[in-house]
Amino acid sequence: xxxxxxxxxxxxxxxxxxxxxxxxxxxxxxxxxxxxxxxxxxxxxxxxxxxxxxxxxxxxxxxxxxxxxxxxxxxxxxxxxxxxxxxxxxxxxxxxxxxxxxxxxxxxxxxxxxxxxxxxxxxxxxxxxxxxxxxxxxxxxxxxxxxxxxxxxxxxxxxxxxxxxxxxxxxxxxxxxxxxxxxxxxxxxxxxxxxxxxxxxxxxxxxxxxxxxxxxxxxxxxxxxxxxxxxxxxxxxxxxxxxxxxxxxxxxxxxxxxxxxxxxxxxxxxxxxxxxxxxxxxxxxxxxxxxxxxxxxxxxxxxxxx
Amino acid sequence: xxxxxxxxxxxxxxxxxxxxxxxxxxxxxxxxxxxxxxxxxxxxxxxxxxxxxxxxxxxxxxxxxxxxxxxxxxxxxxxxxxxxxxxxxxxxxxxxxxxxxxxxxxxxxxxxxxxxxxxxxxxxxxxxxxxxxxxxxxxxxxxxxxxxxxxxxxxxxxxxxxxxxxxxxxxxxxxxxxxxxxxxxxxxxxxxxxxxxxxxxxxxxxxxxxxxxxxxxxxxxxxxxxxxxxxxxxxxxxxxxxxxxxxxxxxxxxxxxxxxxxxxxxxxxxxxxxxxxxxxxxxxxxxxxxxxxxxxxxxxxxxxxxxxxxxxxxxxxxxxxxxxxxxxxxxxxxxxxxxxxxxxxxxxxxxxxxxxxxxx
Numbered sequence: 001x002x003x004x005x006x007x008x009x010x011x012x013x014x015x016x017x018x019x020x021x022x023x024x025x026x027x028x029x030x031x032x033x034x035x036x037x038x039x040x041x042x043x044x045x046x047x048x049x050x051x052x053x054x055x056x057x058x059x060x061x062x063x064x065x066x067x068x069x070x071x072x073x074x075x076x077x078x079x080x081x082x083x084x085x086x087x088x089x090x091x092x093x094x095x096x097x098x099x100x101x102x103x104x105x106x107x108x109x110x111x112x113x114x115x116x117x118x119x120x121x122x123x124x125x126x127x128x129x130x131x132x133x134x135x136x137x138x139x140x141x142x143x144x145x146x147x148x149x150x151x152x153x154x155x156x157x158x159x160x161x162x163x164x165x166x167x168x169x170x171x172x173x174x175x176x177x178x179x180x181x182x183x184x185x186x187x188x189x190x191x192x193x194x195x196x197x198x199x200x201x202x203x204x205x206x207x208x209x210x211x212x213x214x215x216x217x218x219x220x221x222x223x224x225x226x227x228x229x230x231x232x233x234x235x236x237x238x239x240x241x242x243x244x245x246x247x248x249x250x251x252x253x254x255x256x257x258x259x260x261x262x263x264x265x266x267x268x269x270x271x272x273x274x275x276x277x278x279x280x281x282x283x284x285x286x287x288x289x290x291x292x293x294x295x296x297x298x299x300x301x302x303x304x305x306x
Numbered sequence: 307x308x309x310x311x312x313x314x315x316x317x318x319x320x321x322x323x324x325x326x327x328x329x330x331x332x333x334x335x336x337x338x339x340x341x342x343x344x345x346x347x348x349x350x351x352x353x354x355x356x357x358x359x360x361x362x363x364x365x366x367x368x369x370x371x372x373x374x375x376x377x378x379x380x381x382x383x384x385x386x387x388x389x390x391x392x393x394x395x396x397x398x399x400x401x402x403x404x405x406x407x408x409x410x411x412x413x414x415x416x417x418x419x420x421x422x423x424x425x426x427x428x429x430x431x432x433x434x435x436x437x438x439x440x441x442x443x444x445x446x447x448x449x450x451x452x453x454x455x456x457x458x459x460x461x462x463x464x465x466x467x468x469x470x471x472x473x474x475x476x477x478x479x480x481x482x483x484x485x486x487x488x489x490x491x492x493x494x495x496x497x498x499x500x501x502x503x504x505x506x507x508x509x510x511x512x513x514x515x516x517x518x519x520x521x522x523x524x525x526x527x528x529x530x531x532x533x534x535x536x537x538x539x540x541x542x543x544x545x546x547x548x549x550x551x552x553x554x555x556x557x558x559x560x561x562x563x564x565x566x567x568x569x570x571x572x573x574x575x576x577x578x579x580x581x582x583x584x585x586x587x588x589x590x591x592x593x594x595x596x597x598x599x600x601x602x603x604x605x606x607x608x609x610x611x612x613x614x615x616x617x618x619x620x621x622x623x624x625x626x627x628x629x630x631x632x633x634x635x636x637x638x639x640x641x642x643x644x645x646x647x648x649x650x651x652x653x654x655x656x657x658x659x660x661x662x663x664x665x666x
Contacts, residue, residue, distance in 0.1 A: 082636040091383065092586045092635035099583065100628025106621035111335055222621075227453075230385070234446040271461035278450035278457075282432060285442040 007141035009262050014142055017247070017254030018153045018215070019044070019208045019225075023232035024239065024246035025160050026204030031241055032164060033197030034177035035083050036299040038094035039076070040205040041229025042101030047072040047206025048213035049105040052118050052220040061123040061218075065210050072206020073199055075101065080198035084191050087301035098229070106222045117219060124218035125149060125210075147215035149207070156204065160243040173197055177295035180302040190302050205229070234281060241295060252284070253277045317587060319640060320633030321601075328626045337618050346623070349611020350604035356611075358493025362565065364596075364603035366391070366557040366577050368502040371584030371595045372509055373553030378590045379513065380546030381526035382437070382444050387554040388578025389452025390428045394421035394558030396459045399569040400468065402480030402562065410483035417484060418501075418559040425555015428455060430548025437547070438540035444547065456573045463569055476570035486564045496564040503596065505553065510592040522546055554578070583631055602627065 023040035030037035047068040055064025079097050082088045109117070128151065130143040164170040173193050175183040180190045208228070213220045231253060232246075239245025256277030264270045329339035350360050370387045377384035398421040405413060432451055436442035462468040468477040486496035513519035525532045525542045532539055557577065562569075580602055587601070588594030609623035633639060 082632065082639070086636045086638040086642060088635040088638070092631060095579075095582060095586065096628050096631035096635060098628075099579075099624055100632065103621045103624025103626075103628055107619050107625055110619040110621065230449055234449065237443050237446055269461055269465045271457045271464060274457045275454045278454045282436065282442070282447055282450050285446060286432075286436040286440045 006262070007138050009258055011141035011144070011146070012258040012261070013251060013255040015146060015150060015216075015254070016257045017250040018147075018150055018211050019228050020232045020235050020253055021157065021247045021250035022153055022208035022211065023205040023229055024235040024250055025156065025243045026201035026208070027233060027236040028201070028239070028241050028243055028246055029160070029164070029173075029204065030198045030201035031236070031298050032177045032295055033173045033194045034180060034295060034297040034300065034302070035080065035194055035198050036090040036094070037079075037198065037201055038091060038230075038233055039079055039097035040201075040208075040232050041225055041227070042094075042098035043072045043076055043202050043205040044209030044212070044225045044229050045101045045105045045223070046075050047209030048224055049108065049209075049220045051206075051210040052122055052213045052218070053108075053112070055124075055214055055218070056119055056122040059123060061125045061214050064123070064214055065125065065207075068210040068214070069203050069206050072209065073203045076199050076202020076205070077195070079202070080195050083198070084194050084301065087303065090299050102223055105220070109220060109222060117221065120219070122218045125214045147211065149211045149215040152207070153211075156207075157243055157247045160204075164243060174295070176302075177297055180297050180300075184302070184304055190304060194302075205232075208232070231277075237294075238281065238285060240293070252280065256280050316637045317598075317630075317634055320630050320637070323633050324626050324629035327629055328622060331625065332618060332622065337616060342612055342616050342618055342622075345612040345615040346605075346608035348608075349615075350608035352611075354490055355493045356607065358490040358495035360600065360603045360607045361499050362494035362496070363606055364599040365496075365498045365502045365564070366561050367580055367584050367599035367603055368499075368596055369505060369553050369557035369560065370577055370581030371588065371599055372502075372506060372592060373550040373557075374581050375585040375588065375590040375592065375595055376509065376513070376522070376553070377546050377550040378585055379526050380522045380542060381529065382543065382546050382550075384429060384433075384448050384547060384550045384554075385445050385582065386429065386433070386448030386450075386452030386455075386578065387550070387581050388575070389448075389455030390425040390551045390554035391558040391561075391575075391577055392459045392573055393428050393455040394425040394555035395562050395566065396462055396468070396477075396569055397421060397424040398559045398562050399477050399480060402484055403478040406481050413481075413484045414486070414563060417480070417563060418556065421555045421559025421562070422552045423555070425558060426548045426552035429551025429554070430544050434544035434547040438543040448547070452578065459569060459573060460571075463571070468569065474570075477568050479568040480562065484563055485567060486560070494565050496560075498560040498564040501556070501560055505556065506592045506596055509553075513592065518545075554581075583627065586631060587634055 023044055027037050027040055050071040051064045051068030054067035055061045058064065075097065079093055082093055083090045113119070126148055127145045128148045129145055130151070133143040134140045164174065172183070172188055173196065176188060176190045176193045184190050209225060212224055232250070235249035235253060236246050238249035239247070260270065260273035260276055263273050325343070329343065332339045332342045349356060351357055370391065374384050374387055398417040401417050401420045405416065408416065428451060429448060433444050433447035436447050437444045463477050464475045470476055470478045486498055489495045489497060489499070513523065521532070521537050522542055522545070524535065525537060525539055529539055584595055584598040584602060587598040605623040605627060609620035612618060612622070613620040
C-alpha cells in the first residue's frame with residue numbers, strides 16, 4: 001500500500017494522462033459537431049514529427065510546437081474537407097489519415113534525418129514548477145518539474161468544458177452535432193461549425209503528439225504514439241463525449257499505466273500488470289458506465305442543398 | 307458487367323491517383339519514379355518465389371479482412387482482430403506441442419479448430435456480450451481485449467509456462483507433421499491460401515444465401531427495423547463479433563501451421579489493422595477481400611524489394627496505402643475537381659469576352 005501513498009505515482013499519473021486527454025478532448029470537439037474522428041493517432045504523429053523537425057531547424061522548441069500544431073491543423077483540415085464537403089465515410093477517412101501519417105512521418109524521418117534518427121541537440125520544451133503549489137506536501141508533486149504542457153493541458157480541460165457547455169458558440173457547435181437540419185433552419189452555418197470542431201480537435205490532438213516528442217523527450221521515433229490515439233478514442237467514449245469526462249478517463253488510464261510501472265519493481269510480471277488499464281476499462285464500461293450515447297448526428301454528413 | 311465496372315472504377319481511380327502522388331513524392335526527393343515502381347512490381351510479382359511470398363502474406367489478410375467485413379456488415383466495428391489473431395496463435399501453439407501422439411492430419415484440424423474457437427470467444431464473449439447487454443461500445447472493448455491478448459502472449463513466452471528454456475523468449479515449436487504443405491517449392495506459400503479462399507466462398511454463401519446472413523445484414527443496415535421484425539439483435543451482435551473473431555483465429559492458426567511454427571516475439575505484425583483496410587477497400591464484399599488483400603500484400607513485399615533496390619524507404623508504401631484509402635472514401639473528389647475545372651475554364655472564357663480581345 002505504500003506504493004499508493006508515493007506522491008511520485010500520482011505525479012506520473014498526471015504526466016501519463018496528458019497525451020491521452022488532449023486528443024480525447026480533440027475528438028470530443030470533432031464528434032460534438034457531428035464528425036466521427038478516429039484520426040487522432042495520425043494527427044498526433046504529424047504534430048510529434050513536425051514539432052521535433054522545426055524545433056531542430058529553428059533552434060526553438062516553441063517554434064517547433066507552433067509548427068507541429070499547424071501541421072496537425074492542416075491535416076485535420078483536409079480530413080474535414082473530405083468528411084464535410086465530399087461526404088466521405090468518416091471512419092474510412094480516419095483510418096486513411098492514420099496510415100498516411102504513420103507512413104509519411106516514418107518516410108520523412110528516414111529521408112531527412114537518416115538512420116541516426118532526430119539529432120540529440122534538438123531543443124526541448126521546458127519543465128516548470130509552480131512556486132507556491134509545489135511546496136505543499138504530497139500534492140506538490142503534481143506541480144514540481146512537470147512539462148509546461150501538463151499545465152497547458154489542465155487549462156485546456158477547464159477552458160474546453162466552459163467553451164462547449166457555457167458559451168453560445170459551444171451550444172451552436174453541439175447543436176449541429178445533434179440536429180443539423182434544425183440548426184440550419186435556425187440560421188447556423190452547419191459546415192463552418194463542423195470545420196471549426198474538426199480543426200480545433202486536430203490542433204489539440206497535435207498538441208498531444210508534441211507533448212510526446214518535445215514535452216517528455218526531444219526526439220521523434222517511428223510510430224511513437226504507440227496506439228495512444230486509439231486509447232484516447234476510448235477515453236472520449238468512456239467520458240461520454242465531454243472534456244471533463246475525457247480527462248477523468250485519461251487519468252484512469254494514466255493511473256493504471258503508472259501503477260503498472262511502479263509495481264514492476266516488486267517482482268510482478270510487467271506483462272500481466274500492463275493489462276490493468278485495459279481490463280479496468282472493460283469492467284468500468286460494462287459495469288459502471290454502461291451505455292454511452294454519441295451525439296445524434298455523429299458521423300452523418302449534412303447536405304444543405306437538400 | 308456494367309455493375310462490376312462501376313464497382314471497380316473507384317478503387318482503380320483511387321489507386322492511380324495515389325500512385326501518381328507517390329511518384330511525385332519520390333521524384334521530389336530525387337528518385338526515378340519509374341525505377342521505384344518497377345522495383346515494387348517486380349518485388350511483388352517478379353518470379354514464382356515472389357508471387358508465392360505475396361500470396362503467403364495475403365493469406366492472413368484475406369481471413370482477417372473477411373472477419374472484419376462481417377462485423378461491418380452487422381454494423382459493428384471489430385478493431386481488435388490483431389489480439390484475436392495472437393491469442394489464437396498462442397492457443398494453437400499450445401495444442402501443437404502437446405498432443406504430439408495424434409496423426410498429423412487430425413492434429414492440424416485440432417489446432418485450427420482450437421484457434422478458431424479461441425478467436426471467436428475472445429471477440430464474442432466479452433466484447434459481444436458487453437455490447438449486446440450493457441451497450442459497451444465494441445470499438446473500445448475489442449481494442450482493450452486486443453491489447454490484453456497480446457500482453458498475455460508476451461507473458462506466456464517471457465515469464466509464463468510456455469517459455470522454452472533458453473536465451474530467446476519463444477515457445478516450444480510445433481512438430482513437423484503439423485506443418486502445412488507448400489504449394490510452390492522454396493516459397494512460403496502453403497495450402498493456407500486454399501483454406502482462405504474456401505472461407506471466402508463459405509462466408510459469401512452464408513451472407514447472401516442464408517437466413518442467418520440476411521438477418522445479420524438487416525441488423526447492420528437498420529437495427530430498429532430488425533427489432534420490429536422480431537430479429538434478436540443482441541444474439542446477432544454476439545454472433546457477428548464471434549464469427550469475426552473465428553476468422554481472425556483461423557488466420558492465426560493457418561499462419562502458425564504454415565509459417566511461424568512457434569509463438570515468438572514480434573507481435574506488431576499489423577495484420578489486424580491492415581485487415582480493417584482490406585475490408586474497407588473491398589467494401590465488405592467477400593470476393594473483393596481477396597483482391598484487396600493481394601493488393602496490400604503486394605505493396606508490402608514489393609516495398610521491401612523497392613527499399614533494397616532503390617534505397618527509398620519502404621514506408622513510402624504506407625503513404626500510398628493511406629492515399630488510396632483516402633481517395634476511395636472521398637470518391638466524390640473526382641466530380642468535385644471536374645466541377646472546379648469547368649468553373650475555372652468558364653470564368654476564364656467569360657473574363658476574356660468581357661475584356662474583349664487583348665491587343666497583340
